[in-house]
Amino acid sequence: xxxxxxxxxxxxxxxxxxxxxxxxxxxxxxxxxxxxxxxxxxxxxxxxxxxxxxxxxxxxxxxxxxxxxxxxxxxxxxxxxxxxxxxxxxxxxxxxxxxxxxxxxxxxxxxxxxxxxxxxxxxxx
Amino acid sequence: xxxxxxxxxxxxxxxxxxxxxxxxxxxxxxxxxxxxxxxxxxxxxxxxxxxxxxxxxxxxxxxxxxxxxxxxxxxxxxxxxxxxxxxxxxxxxxxxxxxxxxxxxxxxxxxxxxxxxxxxxxxxxxxxxxxxxxxxxxxxxxxxxxxxxxxxxxxxxxxxxxxxxxxxxxxxxxxxxxxxxxxxxxxxxxxxxxxxxxxxxxxxxxxxxxxxxxxxxxxxxxxxxxxxxxxxxxxxxxxxxxxxxxxxxxxxxxxxxxxxxxxxxxxxxxxxxxxxxxxxxxxxxxxxxxxxxxxxxxxxxxxxx
Numbered sequence: 001x002x003x004x005x006x007x008x009x010x011x012x013x014x015x016x017x018x019x020x021x022x023x024x025x026x027x028x029x030x031x032x033x034x035x036x037x038x039x040x041x042x043x044x045x046x047x048x049x050x051x052x053x054x055x056x057x058x059x060x061x062x063x064x065x066x067x068x069x070x071x072x073x074x075x076x077x078x079x080x081x082x083x084x085x086x087x088x089x090x091x092x093x094x095x096x097x098x099x100x101x102x103x104x105x106x107x108x109x110x111x112x113x114x115x116x117x118x119x120x121x122x123x124x125x
Numbered sequence: 126x127x128x129x130x131x132x133x134x135x136x137x138x139x140x141x142x143x144x145x146x147x148x149x150x151x152x153x154x155x156x157x158x159x160x161x162x163x164x165x166x167x168x169x170x171x172x173x174x175x176x177x178x179x180x181x182x183x184x185x186x187x188x189x190x191x192x193x194x195x196x197x198x199x200x201x202x203x204x205x206x207x208x209x210x211x212x213x214x215x216x217x218x219x220x221x222x223x224x225x226x227x228x229x230x231x232x233x234x235x236x237x238x239x240x241x242x243x244x245x246x247x248x249x250x251x252x253x254x255x256x257x258x259x260x261x262x263x264x265x266x267x268x269x270x271x272x273x274x275x276x277x278x279x280x281x282x283x284x285x286x287x288x289x290x291x292x293x294x295x296x297x298x299x300x301x302x303x304x305x306x307x308x309x310x311x312x313x314x315x316x317x318x319x320x321x322x323x324x325x326x327x328x329x330x331x332x333x334x335x336x337x338x339x340x341x342x343x344x345x346x347x348x349x350x351x352x353x354x355x356x357x358x359x360x361x362x363x364x365x366x367x368x369x370x371x372x373x374x375x376x377x378x379x380x381x382x383x384x385x386x387x388x389x390x391x392x393x394x395x396x397x398x399x400x401x402x403x404x405x406x407x408x409x410x411x412x413x414x415x416x417x418x419x420x421x422x423x424x425x426x427x428x429x430x
Contacts, residue, residue, distance in 0.1 A: 010170045012272040012363060030344040043178060044343030045352045069353065071178050073338040078174045082272060082356070 003037035004056045005075045009063060011084040017061060023054040024077055026070050033070070041073040048112055050087075050120035051079060062087040064120035066113055090121040127406045133399035137392055144388035150213070151381035154374045157268070158308065161371035164269075165305065168367060172360050179357050181340055182350050183321065190350050193321045199296035202237045203260070203285055204229055205278070205318075205362070207302040207369040208248030209267045217303060217311070217376035218247040221369075224313035225301040232299070240285070240295060244278060244366070260285075270370055275363035282362075283355050286319055296320075298358075302365040303372035309379075311372035318361055321354075 007024060009017040025034045027049035035042065046068045053061040068081030095117045102111035183193060206225040208218045225248075229239045240260040243249050249262045261281050266274040288294025298319040303311050342349045 008170065008174070010174060012168060012171050012275075012360065013164065014167045015170050028343050029348070033343065041338035041340045042343060043181060043340040043349055045349055069175075069178055069349075069356075070343075071174065071181070071340075073181075073340070078178075080171060080174050080178070080356075082276075082359075 003075075005035070005037045005039075005072075005077050007053055007077045007079070009051070009053070009065075009079045009084055010081070012082050016063060016081075016084045017053070017086060019061075020056040021053045021061075021077075022056050023052075024079075025052040026065070026079065027051075028070065035070070035072050035077060037075050039072055042070065043072075044070045046070055046079070046081065048116045050116060051084075062120050064090065064117040066116065085117065085120070087120045090117050092118065092121050095121065127402065130399060130402045130406060133395055133402060137395045137399065140388050140391050140395065144385055144392065147381045147384040147388060151378055151385055154378035154381060157374040158371055158378060161269075161367060161374055162305070165364070165367045165371055168360075168364060172364055175353070175357055175360050179321070179353055181338075182342070182346060182353060190347070190354065193350075193354070195320045196290065196296040199237055199290075201240065201290050201295045202232050202297040202299060203240045203242060203282060203295040204232070205242045205282060205298070205300045206244065206248050207267075207300070207365055208243065208245030208251075209369070209373040210246040210264055211268070212247060213380060214373050214376040215380035217373055218245070218251075220313045221301060221303050222248060222251050224315050228299060228301060228315045232297075237297070242278070242282060244369075267366070267370060267373065270363070270366035272359075272363055275359050275366055278366070279355070279359040279362045283358055300362065300365055302369045303376075305368045305371040305375065308375055311375055318358060321357075 004020040004022060005024070007017070007019060007021045008015065023034060023036050025032060026044075027033075027047045028044040029047055030044075033042075033044065046065055048066045049064075051063050051065050053063070055061060063079075063084050063086050065079065065081040066083040068079065068084070071078050071080070095114050099111060099114035099118060102114055204225060206221060208221050212218065225241070229241070232239050241252065241257070242260050243252060243262040244264070245267045246264045249259065249264060252259050263274070263278050282298055285293075285295045286298055290296055297317060299315055300318050301313065301315045304314045305311055
């Protein structure tokens with residue numbers, strides 16, 4: 001069995017996902033970073049973007065994360081985000097509407113948030 | 126029905142109605158406490174991980190940051206006071222306000238100028254009535270605070286602490302809120318949030334002797350700390366808001382419970398008085414009848430002779 005790392009994905013007001021994984025890919029301010037078991041202790045600042053978690057049973061969990069941190073030590077990885085949503089919690093149609101509205105209103109940050117969620121939602125489907 | 130008896134009956138009716146209301150409020154508050162407690166518990170993992178990360182950066186690097194270094198000569202401080210929007214919670218708000226006033230007094234004795242930030246209509250009303258200056262106030266969300274509310278409260282505070290003292294910024298940030306110890310105990314506390322005392326933060330995580338690994342910072346320790354500390358402040362304020370909400374509901378529950386108990390006692394006393402009044406009325410009627418009858422009998426006996 002391949003080595004595993006324990007992942008905790010927590011938002012400010014709840015625990016979003018927790019479990020064992022073999023690979024976690026997240027976007028930090030200086031680019032995408034992939035963390036596998038045995039990685040050097042790491043503390044990084046996350047950008048808004050999708051986070052991909054390859055679970056140890058072969059599945060994939062994708063979550064949209066808006067700002068936050070990644071911290072890894074002793075094969076324990078925590079993803080801290082103010083807002084985090086799993087891809088299957090995201091309502092694609094609603095996000096598409098939000099995206100259009102944000103574009104129409106020229107709200108750049110709302111547009112980016114909606115875009116991240118849309119990408120996370122479509123990544124698994 | 127005699128006048129006295131009617132008055133008692135009316136009061137019993139009114140107290141019974143009040144009792145029903147306080148009983149309902151007690152039960153609503155009880156269910157809200159549970160909900161608020163659950164929210165506190167749900168926010169704990171994030172706060173814990175964040176605290177761990179702050180400790181890691183703080184101890185694992187030699188970075189100096191305005192949020193962790195103590196000013197040599199602090200002259201200005203900000204006090205954030207958390208109260209509730211609504212009353213009917215016993216001494217909940219007055220305890221928090223009293224704690225804030227004591228803290229303000231202490232800081233002023235130390236020669237610091239204090240800026241007050243208030244959450245909750247009760248606190249705002251208290252300060253406005255005494256015509257004290259309030260730097261900023263927030264209302265409307267104290268029953269069920271969300272993280273977005275915490276961000277809104279934290280924003281001006283973080284800005285104030287990042288501003289140089291000479292330009293109207295502050296050196297210290299204190300927060301006064303009511304800690305939810307248990308269903309029966311809630312205490313007003315006034316910890317200093319900033320500048321951070323790293324040893325205290327480390328003690329909070331409960332694992333004092335844990336050796337933190339040497340982290341690799343991405344992109345750099347300064348940037349991580351820059352991003353981390355405002356989030357830390359937000360999360361602490363969020364936690365305080367949640368605890369304050371839970372405490373408020375617990376205080377309301379207790380206040381309403383004793384109101385219900387008192388109403389029950391009052392109803393008992395009043396019904397006893399009403400019974401006594403009724404009995405007195407009956408006794409009087411009987412003695413009137415007896416008196417009337419014997420007077421009549423005396424009169425007939427007299428006419429016989």
